[in-house]
Amino acid sequence: MKNNKFVNKIICADTLEFLPQIEENSIDVVLTDPPYFLDKLDNNWDYEEVSNQNNQYTIKSLPAGMKFDRAQGKRFYTWYLDISREIFRILKPGGFFFSFSSPRLYHRMASAIDDAGFEIRDAFMWLYTQNQAKAMGVDHFIKKMNIDEKAREKIKEKLNGWKTPQIKSCFEPIAMAQKPTDQTYLNNMLKHEVGMFNTNVKIGDNMYPANVFTIDSINELVDRAFLLPKPTKKEKGEYNDHKTVKPLAICEYLIKLSAFSKNAVIFDPFMGSGTTAVAAKKLGKNFIGIDANEKYVKISERRLKELDGKSDLFIKTVNQQKYIRSNLQVQLQMA
Ligand SMILES: C[S@@+](CC[C@H](N)C(=O)[O-])C[C@H]1O[C@@H](n2cnc3c(N)ncnc32)[C@H](O)[C@@H]1O
Secondary structure, eight states, X not given: OGXXXXXXXXXXXXXXXXXXXXXXXXXXXXXXXXXXXXXXXXXTOOHHHHHHXXXXXXXXXXXXXXXXXXXXXXXXXXXXXXXXXXXXXXXXXXXXXXXEOOTTTHHHHHHHHHHTTOEEEEEEEEEOSOOOOOOOOSHHHHHTSSSOHHHHHHHHHHTTTOOOSOOOOOEEEEEEXXXXXXXXXXXXXXXXXXXXXXXXXXXXXXXXXXXXXESSOOOHHHHHHHBOXXXXXXXXXXXXXXXXXXXXXXXXXXXXXXXXXXXXXXXXXXXXXXXXXXXXXXXXXXXXXXXXOHHHHHHHHHXXXXXXXXXXXXXXXXXXXXXXXXXXXXXXXXX
């Protein structure tokens, strides 16, 4: 099989450039958390730049993630349409594609997946209670208004408590798409070993699987229906400085729901620090992962090695010249 050399490997490459090397109709599940196209977290994601970004604040006076740039959504759509078309090609008939996103640009991502030929079957929701509030007050601008002090105070009083429209963001939407099945679900399962969900998987207090989940204990009712195990302190690795590591329990839940075959291959085209691969390996499934940043690939390699001591995991195929060229092309297309 053409894929054999990539199975259970993390590949350092630009995803769009690398995808044609993967065999068609060969992947059981794609589970990924792509760049959300907010600020610097896009398809040009640079390790140094992202690591030095002062965590939340500020990009030219607006909190990171909140600079409104209409073109970003369009760039995301164009790029993700190309990615999704390739994912469509490599997934088995009936294969599932889970893709995380942000509430702001979910619509662009889901449209790209849809336009690539997938059936959007559901939107999953990762619910949480804690996040940095990003709304800004306008006192600072009122202070600069060329009016007398009394009028300034009046405006301040009038707008007391009113801020820019960014309340605490407390969920992440995840598109759940499916490549059309080969005839019926039953036929597809028997022939390709993928295409249905495992309802023996439980969530919360031994409940039927749901499209909402949380890893924070919220209250009895919510926990009973939607709670997944909390991340352990060591699951991510102390050395792991990736900014957007996903909880292992979420990846495990989605893989358990969707991967039927013993030999299932779970593919993550934006592997980051390797959470999807760690989850797949823990569940006895195969994986293939790609990330353009070598530092993250090395973190994935280390996390995976901690599971079984094996280290033959890293293939480097990145061609920086080509990578830069392909990104330039995307930018030119958008101009
Ligand atoms: C949101 S992160 C994934 C984090 C991951 N879920 C984890 O738990 O660590 C997205 C990843 O996509 C990678 N990336 C961005 N553009 C890429 C590209 N064009 N090709 C391959 N990887 C890319 C970034 O380096 C980043 O690590």
